[in-house]
Structure formats: C-alpha cells, structure tokens
Amino acid sequence: MAASSGVLASFEHIDSAVEAIHRLRARGFTDLTVYSAAPNHELEEALRHPVSGVRLFTLIGGITGCIAGYAMTTWMSYDWPLLVGGKPIASIPPYVVIMFELTILLGALSTVAGMIILSVRRSLRGRPFHPRFSDDRVGIFAPCGPEQVDALSGLFRTAGAVEVTREG
Amino acid sequence: MTAIAHEPAITQTHAEVTRDVVATLDTPSRGYYIALFAAVGMFLVGLGTFVLLLKDGLGLAGYVPPVMWLVYITTFVFWVGIGHAGTLISAILFLFRSPWRTAVYRSTEAMTVFAVMTAGLFPIIHIGRQWIFYWLLPYPNQRYLWPNFKSPLIWDVFAIGTYLTVSTTFLVVGLVPDIAAVRDKVSGWRKKLYAACSLGWTGSDNQWRHYTRGYLYLAALATPLVLSVHSVVSWDFAMSIIPGWHGTIFAPYFVAGAIYSGIGMVLTLLIPLRRVLKIEHMVTEYHFDNLAKLTLLTGSILFYAYLMEYFVGWYSGNTFEQTTFYRRALGPQWWAGWAMIICNAFVSQLLWFKKIRTNLTALFVISIFINIGMWFERYVIIASSLSNDFVPYAWGQADPTWADWGILLGSFGWFLMYFLLFARTFPIVAIQEIKEMIPYPRRKGGH
Amino acid sequence: MRKVAVLGSLLALGTAGGILLASRPSTAQQGPAAPDSLAAPALAAGDTAALPGPRQPIFFRHDIHAGQFKINCQYCHYSVGVASEPGIPSVETCMGCHLVIAGSDSGGRAEIRKLRQFWNDRNNPDAPRLEWVRIHTLARHAHFPHMRHIKAMGPAACGTCHGDVSRMPQVWEVNNVNNMGFCIDCHLARGVSRDCFVCHY
C-alpha cells in the first residue's frame, strides 16, 4: 500500500491527540506520522520511539576530529622540522588546542549530517501535511488501505479530532 | 535558577505566537531603514580605510613600536567576546533548561554569528601583508611548508574558524522549524524562499525526535567550545612573556569578560529592537532582569580578576610586572586603565538593585558603558602592556589615528548591517521553542 | 542507520587523511647533458620561429657551441665555479673565436656579423648595445650560490636546472627556478640542508 494513502486527522487538544495515538497503536497502527509545531513529551511518550541515532554520528565525528588534529599537527611538524623557541620539534601541549577544536568541529558537522541523514526517510516521503500543523494544530497521519479508512476516521473523531480527511 | 519561580506565565496561544513573530517580518518602519543605511554607511567608511591600508601600509594606523598591536587586535578580541553571550544563552542555558532564554536566544545567537564574522576580518586587516593571509592555513603547497601549530595565532585560526562554523550551524538548525512555520503563513515568492530554506521541514514526529537529540548534542558541543574560544584568544596574550600578558588567570578572566561584554551588546541591541519589532510582550522585563543578573555575575568576576591582576603584579615581586601595572593605573595612559575599571567593575555593581535591573533605560545606558569599558579593557591590556615592557629605552606610547577609528567604525557597520538584515528576514524570536513552553490546549481541564 | 553513521565517519576520516597525505607537487628535473652530442641541425629561418623561448638579439645557438663543438659551459660562463653569479661572456670573449670563425652557413654568418658589429662599435657611445633577454631570473629574496652547486655536482651539473642546453638551438626556461619545491626536491633527494636561512636572508 502506498505510504501516502491513509487518514489525516488534526487535533486542537493535545490529550485527544495522545489518546488517538494510544488507540491506533492498540489497533496495531505503529507507522504513524505525528505533526506538531513544537516537540511534545506526551506525544513522544505515546509514540514510544527508540532513542535517536544521532549521538553515534556525534561520537564518531568527534573522535575523528581528535585523531585528525593529533595526526595533522604531529606529521606536519616532522615533515619539515623547524626549531622554535627551544621547544621540541613536535610538542603535544600546544597541539591539544588544535585537537580540541577539530573534535568540536567535526563532531558538530557530523551531528548535523546525522540529523539530516536520519530525518530524511524515504518511506515517509510525500506523506500528507497541513500548514496549520506548523502553527497550532497537532496532526496525525495513519497510512492504511481503503478498506480501513472509515474505521480510522471514526477512531479519530471519537478521539476528538477537529478535522479528519482521507488521503490518497 | 530562582528566576523560574516568578516566571510570568505566557498567555498567548500557539497561533498568536506564530502571528506576532511572522508580523516582525512585514514591511519595516522608517526607523529600521535609517538604522540600516547608517550601518551600511559606517561599513563603507571602514572599507575605504582598508583600501588605503592595502595601498600604503599599516603605518597609517597609530602603531608606535614597541606597541605593534593596537586597535585592530583590540577590536578583534572585542568582537569575539561579543559573540560569547550568544552561545552562552543559546547553548549553555539550553543545557540548564533555563526557561527565560527562549525569547531572547535567537537574537543573541544571530549576534554571535555576526560578531564572529566581524572578528574574523581583523586578523586579516591587521597583518602586514594582507594578501597572503591564507598562509596561516595548513594547505599543501609547492613550498612544502606548513604553519606553526605552536603559535597561538594558529590556534586562533582554528578556534575562530570552528566557532564560526559551529555557531552558524547551531543558528541555522534552530531556524529550520521556524522558517517552516513562516513558510506556512506567508504566500507568493516569499513562500517559495522560505520553503527552500525550511529544507522540507514538516514537524513530523520522526524529524522532531532526531532534531531534539541533535540539537542537544550541538548544544553540548558548543558549550565547551564557547569556553575554549575565548580562552584561546586569551592565550594569544597569555602565551607570551610580556608583563601584563602572561597571566594564568587570563583564560577564565577573558571568558567572563567576553560573556559580560556579550550580554552588554545583547542589551544594547535588544532594548531598541523589541520596540522596533513590537515584541515587547515576548521579550519582557523578566528577561532583562535575568540578563542583568548574568551581567552582574560576570561583571563581578571581572572585578575580581582586575583586583587579582594588580595583586599578582605586586605580589610577584617581578619588577617588570610591577612597572607595567603601576603604569597601567598611573602611567601616561591612566585614563584608559580607569575607563576599563569604572565601566566594567564599578558600573556592573549597580545591578545589585532590582530597580535598575528592571529599568530598561538604565539598563541601556549601562550596556553602553559595558561596551565601551570592555573595548577599553582590551585596549589597555594590549596597548599599555606593550608600551612599557622589558627594555625602558624602547618604550613608546601609541596613539590611534583615523585609520584605527575608521576600521573600528566600519566593523560596527558591518556587524549591524548583517544583524538588521537578519532581523528582517528570519524570526528573531524562536517560535517553536516558545510554543514548546506553551502547553497545547486540553479538552479535559488544563494541567 | 548505523551503516550510514559508519559511512559518515569514514568520510570524515578520509578528509582528515587527505590533508595529511597531501600529494607533493611533482617538479620534473632533467639530468645533466648526455655525453654524446649530435651535430646540431641546420635551421632555416622558418624553423626558428617555432622554437620555444624568447628570441635573442643574436641567434646564439647553444646546440652548436655546447653540443656540436662541446665547448665547456665555464668557458663562457666563467665565474660559475667561483661565484654565485655564473657570469655572461663579454663580447670580447665571443670575439676571441669569432675573429677567425665566420660561420658555416649563411644564417650563422649573418648572426656572427651582428656580433662583430657590436664589437666594432665598442668605443662608440651612441651605438646600440648587446642586450640578451634574461631567461632565468631568481626571485631576489632567494640566494643561489652557483659555485656551491658546481662544487658539489661537478661542472656538468648545469643541466639539472637549465635543462640540456647543448641540444637547444634557442634556450628556454625548462624549469621554473622560482618554484621552491623544485629546489627542495633536489635538496631532499641529495640529503643536503633545506634550512630556510641557507637561501633566504
């Protein structure tokens, strides 16, 4: 069944939306898309998502940066050894600064990369959306076959959706 | 924070928030245009001065050896410092979950980015052969030469570069949902523009879940960064052997000073801006009260640092240190030395009084003092320390010339230009974070 | 998703490595002149136009002098072995031979006539002067002691930088002597000092 076919409901009240989610999950609808203008704990809890994998990107990026910082400074120092101020050709303490900065830099950049990579999921492409979701409404889209549309619409209404539309 | 106790409940609904913020992006007032043109004019002055510097040489500025650094480095440090308040408020207070930051953090963060952009120009302006500034970057070249990573100036290159990149990223990431919100409010070409900028943000649960996490980690990375950047900048001085420079307290001292000056600038910008953009009801006295408290804290840290500098100078028994600090207070440039102490250490102490903390006019005046004072702090550290170090025969007093002031003015123009354009183009108040604080309405009795 | 993350990190590592393993710019260096030297080709006016390098006031052919007749470089560039300057031959030096040698082909004769003209005008203050077009000009902040290199690499080493002049009807700049990497490659290969203060002061 096409990911974009299903029922889109929008809620004014958060508790109704949460309730709707509970019911849907009880009915076995787990592949929901819930729109909200701001992150909301109740919704998150209701959806029971696993922890985001962004942190892995952050970790690896950071470690990479740190290693790169050490390798670059040391290697470049020995590539053309020049003596300054009676210090060792490659002396770690000053290089720590570079290592630190690169840790942060690559850490941050890979975090953003992670956010983008993870947020863009093909299966979610083209799911219906309504401008008011970025304003004051909470939206829930439940993909389903034509046969389940009425049942879902009913479910949404009873949960207190102010608007229920059939998509695709 | 105790602030949370008497935090005013936000009375608006989500819809109102969106409406009011989007309203700030409508055709601006005449005052706005005057400000913008003023900024551009100032920037052009600076540009002209820079062209002359390129043509004739740095001699146009008021350097008097041994004072080989003067207004340009002073202003560099000044702008880097300005940046810090932004990151502090947007990142550190985010980790602290301090609620009052939400209304102001977007503007301060924008300020950070533009301040660092401004600061980034100065290392280039100030070097003798500006056209080969890129030799400071480690890139493969036919000479087989690499930069010297032992030099604090190279640390600077990396610190400022990282800081600019990270804070820009942080700002942009924060903006995405808001741009989406604007996108869904406006129409026509603006819709297209914002649609492009919103990167297809819908606010779906999946996006939010990675977004919130990612944002958290960015904040976690930005926090040590902001502390490090000004430490590194302070090491530009502390790594040297110049009396008045090589102090171990420099890093914390500079960081505190940076945040202090940054918040000063936040106040200077926000107090008029909230009026111009009619967001008084979102950026309230409550916020300024908290900003003022932060100012008081950092100001007092500075006060302590100043005292310590003089104490250590005396206690070290080191004749060079002693001379330097004696002359800082009583030497030919005593006025600069005292300007810094009065504007920073003393004026900030006024903020013990709630009356003053909540009186915006007073705050604005104080913030101006802070800006001046913090600029002078850097000027004193650089000019007066250099003017009388080891060899008395070589002592000399620098006196800035038009070339110095021209560039300084230009930097303000450059900064304001960007800030004003930003305030017009993107939500200056973080829509989604405010909404996050406003509970969605409930059917069964409110919480 | 993990896969993606790993990919990302590899990417990051790659970029970092890229900086480290910066590829060295390759600067070709010609060996010294080959011992055997062919008879220099006769050149018609047409061919000379195609030759690389600037046209000199006198079409002096290194391939004839250094190649065909195997005249030692230092016969003309007299101070290369003792001073930093290689020295360019005085007109007198040229005339040392060309008082008697008038040239084999018409082209050659014409050029030698030019030379003799310069010589005959030597006491005439208003006569034009012989002005060779300079081909190798070292940047003024670099010091290149020719004699040290001749001492170390022998009198035939000129070709290392100047290319095999003995085969050039008209000399051109084979190597960019202002490419520092060009010097360094050689110094590294021979394990001699690459201390900055040896050349730059």
Next chain:
Amino acid sequence: MAHRGTPPDDHLAPPAPSEGLDRRRFLTVLGVSGAGAAALSGCSTDKVEKLIPYLVQSEDQVPGLPTVYASTCTECAAGCGLHVVTREARAVKLEGNPDHPVNRGTLCARGQAGLQGLYNPGRLRGPMARTAEGRHEPITWDDAMARLAERLRAPGGAVAALSGAGEGTFADLLTAWVAALGGQTVRWEPFGHEALRAANRRVFGLDELPAHDFAAARHIVSFGADFLETWLAPVEQQRGFAEAHGFRDGQMAKCVYVGPRRSLTGLNADEWLATAPGTEAAVALAMAQVILAERSGWPSDASALRPLLAEHTPERAAERSGIEAERIRQLAREFASAQPSLAVAGGIAGQHRAAIEVCAAVNILNYVAGNVGTTVRFGARLQAGDGYAGLQALQSAMDAGRVGVVLVHETNPVYALPRAAGFAAAFAKVPFKVSTASVYDETAAACDLILPAHHALERWDDLRPRAGVHSLMQPVMEPVYDTRHPGDVLLQTARAVGGPLAAFTAPTFEAHLRAAWGEVARRRGAADAQAFWREALRRGGVFEEAPVTPVRLAAGAGASGATPALDGDGPLTLVAYPSPMLTDGRGANRPWLLENPDPVTKITWQSWIELHPDTARTLDVREGEHLQLTSPHGTVTAPVYVYGGVRRDVVAVPLGLGHTEYGEFAAGRGVNALDLLGGADGNGFLPYCSTRVVAAKVRGYTKLAKTEGNPRQLGRGIVEAMPVALAARGLTVKEAYEAMGHPHHELNPESELEAIEGWHQAQVEKQKFGAYAEEHPKWGLAVDLSRCTGCSACVTACYAENNIPWVGEEEVTRGREMSWMRIERYWEGDEDGAPPEARFIPVMCQHCDNAPCEPVCPVYASYHTPDGLNGQVYNRCVGTRYCGNNCPYKVRYFNWFAYAKQAFPEPMNLQLNPEVTVRARGVMEKCTFCVQRIRAAQHHARLEDRPVRDGEIVTACAQACPSGALTFGDVKNPDSRLVATLANPRAYHVFEEINVRPAVTYLAKVYHGGEA
C-alpha cells in the same frame, strides 16, 4: 687591488637604471643589470629583464664577488685609510684599511657615510653657470672650461683659491697653479685647531699639531677636547682610549673631563669637572703648580715655570672655575702619579677667546708631568690649514675688491662661518666666483660657475694627513654623474690659458699624480717605480712611523689663567659645539648621519637646545618646548632638551644643521647656532664659545625625534657595571653587587637555576631531529662594555651592510626607526642634582636559544637555524608582528610603509648590498648576525675544502668598531677568541632571569669610583 678574502654567494640584485642616471654610464658601472628595484619582489619574475654583457671584461671584477680597493677617507682632516668594497663595479660599503696607521681597519660613522656623499641625490648632474637673472643653469663642460679660461686670461684682480682639501698632491698643484697666476691659496676648514698650534708655538716654539698616544696613557684629562667625536683624529684616539680605558688585566686608565658641557667624551670619562666656560686654563695651571710644588722628576727646565705658576694656586683656580681646590689638588696628584698621563685641550675649551691660554696651560701641564715626548708626540705634524687668520686675510682682500677670481674647493664658508663674520658679503664682491662643489651648497649657490668635482671615491688623489703617512685615493667606479676631477680642470685650463700656466704640462691629473709618486718612489729609493706604485695602491699608500721630535720649553713659554671676555650680557653662556655626526654641517645631507642618533641626546634629524634641569625649571620650559636664544649677533629658536650634563649657566646648541641649500635632506632643516656668534676678533681663530645669550620661552612645541623611550634602567640590570677595584678582584656581576652591599636585580635562586637547566637539557634532547641532530657551529657575539664608548659607528655600519632604510624625522618621532643595531644610553644617579653618568650598550638581536619570538610566528618566518641563529625569513613573513611584541629586547623592526622605496632614491640604490634582500612593506626584519657574511665565509671555505677559520667571519658592527668592543665567533670552537672572551668573569646576559638564553654576551662596564 686586493680581493676580499671571502667571495659572497649572492644572486645579484642590482637596482634599476632610471632617468636620474644616464643609462649608458649606468651600464658601464654595472656589468649586469636587472630591471625592477631590488625590493622583495615575491615570485613575480614575469617581467622581461635584460642582461648586458661587459664589452671588455675587467680582470678585477667578477660578478658575484666583491672587489676591494684601498683609498683614503676625506670626511675629516684625520685622513683614515679606506677599504672600499665594490660589487659589479659600484661601491657598496666603506671599511677601514687594516694597514693604515691612523685607523687600523676601523671607521667612524661619518667616514662610512661618505658613501652617501658619493650617491647623494643632491649631487650636481653637471657644470652650471649663473645666468643674468642670477639663477644657475646647466651648461656643457666645454662651455664651462671656456668661461673659466676666458676669465683667467683677464682676471680683473687677483686670483685666489679657498680650499678645504687636505695636504696632498692636489693641494700642492692648486697652490702652485694659483701662485703661477700671482694669486694665493688659503687652506681653511672649520675647527682648524689654530689655538692649539698657537699654544704649541708659544710654549714649545713649534707650529704644529702633535699626535697623542692615548693607548699608553694611564691617566687622561681632557680640557674640553672631544677626542672621541670631532677633535683631531677621532678613530685613532678612540682606539687608543679603548686600549687605555678599557678594563684589562685588573686595571684601566682613569679619565677626567674638564669643561662646561659633558660631551660624549665627557660621558666616557670617569669624572666631570664642570668648569665655568673659559676657566679651564686656571685649572690646568693650578694642576701644574701642584705638581711642580709637590713632586719631583719633572724636566729640569720646568723650574723656569715656577714664578709663572706661583700665582695659580688651586684656590685661585677654584674661585674662577667653580671646582673645589681640594679636587684640583687630588686630580693633579693622580695625574702626576699615573705615568705616563695625558692632558689634551681643544673642543669647547679650544673655541673661546682664552683658548690659546688653555692650550698653553695644558702644554705646560703635560710638560711638567713629563708627558711631552711620550704621550704627546711632536713631529707627527698632523695636517692643519692656514687657519681662520688666513681666511680673514683673504676675506679682507675680497672686501677691498682686490680679488678678481676666487676658486672654492671642498669647503663651504658661506654656511660654516657666522653671518656676523661678514664672509658672504665680502665673497659677493668678487666678480667671478668658481666652485668645485659636487653638491649645491651655500657657497656654490653664491658662485658664478660651478664645476662639480668627482667624489673622492671617483678620482685619483692622495693625502698626507700627517708625517710619515702618504695615503692614496683611486677611482673605485665610474663617476655617477657628469663631474670632473678638479685636478684635470686645473690642468686643462692651464693648457687653454697658457702663459703663466704653461708650466703645467701633465695631460691628466692621474699622470701628474703618477709623476709625483715617481718622485716619492725615488726619494724612498724604490728600484721599480711601477712596482712601488702598485704596492702603494694595494696597501692604500706608504706608511711609516714619524720620529718624535724632542721639545724643550720655548723662551716665552707661559699662560694666563684669565677668564675670557664674552659678547653680550645675557645670563647664559652659549656653547656651540660640533655635532658628533654632522660636525661642521658637512654631514647634514647624509640620511645615515641624520638618523644615527646623537650619542648623548639620542635625537635625530633635528636641532635642539641643551639646558640644565634647574635652568629649564627657572625658564619654565620642558623638553620639546621652544626656546629662543638671543645674542648680540642674532637669535635662534629651537626645541629644548633638558640635560644635566651642562652647567646651570650654560646653554649648549649643536652645530651642523640650519642649511639653506645643500640638498633635499639638509636644506631648511633645523637651526644654525652660528647665527648667534660674532665673527673675527683678531685671535686668529673663530671663537665658538664667546657669547652670552638671553633665553626666552616662546610658543611652540616639537616632539623631539628621540630614539629613546625611557632614559632609566629602573634597576633592570641592562648595563651592568662595577668599580675597577671589584673588577680587579675578578668578581662576577652578581658578586660585585653583593660586595657593594646592594641587592642584585631579581635573579632566579640556585635551586631554580638548576631546575631550569635540567629542563633545558631535556628540551635540547627533544630538539635533536633532522638538521638539528647534526653538528653545526653556534654563532655568538661578545660585547665589552668597558670598551664601548657609544660612538655609534656600528650603527651606520649596520645600515650600510644590511640595506636598512632610514625612515625620516616623522617616523622616528613615532618610534619607527629601523636601526637593527642601536646604542642604548641610560642615565645613572643624577637624582640628587649630581651630574648624570651615562651607560652605553649596543643592542642587537640576541639570537636567543629559547627565543620568545619564534614559537609565536604562525608561519615559521621566525625560527631557529641549526647553527644557532634566530632566522627571520622575510619572504615567508606575513606580518602579524607577534614576534615583535614578544621580543624582550625589542630588536625587531617592522616595515610599516615601503620604507625601502623612499630610502633609496636614485642613485642611492646603487649602494644597496646585493648580498641582502631589501625588505618589502609589511614584513618584520632584524639583525641577522650578518648571515650573508657567515654564508660567504662558509662557501669560500667549502670551495677550499677546509673548515671556516676563527676570525674569518666578522660582522659589520664588529668590523667597524673603533674600540674593538665586539667579538664574533663560534661558541663551540674552544680556541676561538669569542670563547676566550666568554670566560671573563664580567660576562653576563641581559635579562638572564627570563631564561631566553641569548647568544649575545656582554662584559660589564668598569668605572673608577669609590677610591677617588
């Protein structure tokens, strides 16, 4: 023509020819020419450059190698020997001729600046003649010679010549030539020591200037004679002074300076007796009286002086001079007991109306102390002109209109004489005035015909500065401009005029000179005149020790201690003294001299008025505020310099500035103190110290262009010094401080030093990588402060050797001078109104092992070389200036503007040393220990497959230093002179406590104190 021992290794970077200079001549000057000024040109080598081959290769010019010619210095009358270093046939540096008896290989700042006389942009391009409107227009040489000849055929009055040229073949020719025309030649130059000669005549019956053996003297008393700066033969005297007064083998001579102003010589003396102006004679006589009264062993005939000296008791002298009688007695005893001793008179004391008395008194003093014949050597016959008397005779002749044609050569009386002397007026009355000035000076401006002469380095000539010294000059390069040898002018005119001049048949002056030297060869019994000539050229002349003429007291020997009369009745006595750099003003068109700070005041480019602090207080003037001096003869307004080294009743003004002509650098700069002076009054010399002036504060302030920030050491132990008693005990600086009972300035305690040392060793181990692991020499420099006199010859040497740009008055006032090497002068202990003691220290890059400037450079432009130098790679420098900030010695100089462009205008760029990169705008530069000389020596040694010898490398400063205060060498070479010097207990490092480990070591100054 001797090749210098060390062939350099440099890629030739000659400056571009330009309109200023006739291109063809330029090309013959330069074997090879590259386009584009010799500036740091980056790698932009795209422009087409031309190579112009020599037509005929000269044997003694090898491109890339310096050729050194021996010649003679004409900057003052001393006649020092020169070694002119030329590259590609242009003179690039002047150094002393080691074979020359006068200067023995060293040279003063003025001598070295002769090069800027040669390449001075103010030089005349060719002959000029005055037009009807009175302007000077260029004419051709033929025209010029024709005009001269025509005039000489009908002079319409006597022919006279006024010449500043020293004794020599040209002077002889000139005299004979003028005599043949029935005229007379006056040889005059300012400060002609007339008083000294008169005194010698009176006391010893000898009309000559003796030589003085300072080296042998154990006690030196100078009555106003500035023998380190301007008096007689400064270089020779300084060498001698350093020998005597420099601490060696536990002892050093004592030196006392008597006079109203404490000059550089005075500051080098251990004591200063600030006598009232003109009362030096009283002191000298009193000393003589004491010696006669108290001691024996003086020459028998000295007893004849008893009656004369009887009245001159120390008490009498005391009331005249203001010096306590006891002190005079003391001095007399010391003077007599230290044998041999030496008293000299001159300078200020030789410039007032009682000068002859002073000199006579000093003669008597020397005589009774038995110094005449030992340290005062008659028979040397130092050259001196006809003196001011001769000039006055000529002046009155001109005034009376008896002179029809006057020829002025190498002297500038219109400037160098007070207006009141009325020379200019008399000179104007001469119908036809000819000048051979090569620069358009005030006298030339007053002349009708200017026949610019070759510079001394462009011409054949010789000098006889003293008996036994016959010194040659030879052209070291093609003339820069269309000038002509004055000797050739004379000979050609002789041919043209014929008649009385027919006797002068020599075709050229060179031929004339060769002929004259043929005579010399014959007199010396040289078999082969040719060989004799060649050898003389190579050595720079023929030199021999002149025998000492024994002298006895003459019949009328005597002197009066009377105080001289002074013009005017102002409260202050004016002391107009010759500037150490500009002397009588001939140096005023040489930027090297204008920018080389006055050794005493450290002021550059400006005129100033010296006032005692108390006087300044009463007049309510501070440094830089303008003061107007008014004498009966004129007024002068200049900024004030407050100086404790002048008496309260004295105001001192340096001579040398205030030119109205004399080229762009001199014209209109500063004031001419001569305007305050009267003219002749029959003394036979010009009294420079003869007027009282009224001083009045006027509006106006000029920031003095001082190179000095703070004149005090603030107890930082920069110039360490110890009394001779302690030095004799072989104490180190620290021990000396303890022995004297005051605490040493902060130094790390032993334990810390050990810790630091250990840490340092550990670091050194970690540095051993690549080239740093190999064996290399480690260059070092030692400076003996007990020999350094602060004369600043090294500073000019450094400018000349390293292409250092001068920056001009404005930039100096902003502290932006580029002097890689500077002489710091610190005042000591005049807190309680006591006169200031000076401490001089030459400061150049210290090439620290732990150089703070190195690690802070982001691009390694400043780094440490394997042979221990602190390298500064100009072309890598991006100009962050952090190194400059972080240098504790402040010896790094930044090119704020493109100084080189303005500092080397045509044809000064011909002087640029091709060995050294000319620095571009925006880069840092500093002393390199003359690395170009180090490399040159290394190349040379390598070509000869041998190690570099000790002493083979001499830095420019060490080479020039007349006192021999600097020693350069390899610290790792145990038998080097340097290592021997470093073993001296007086050795110390400046700012030792900051552990930067400098490669420059100073030996503490030693002074006479405590025991006196």
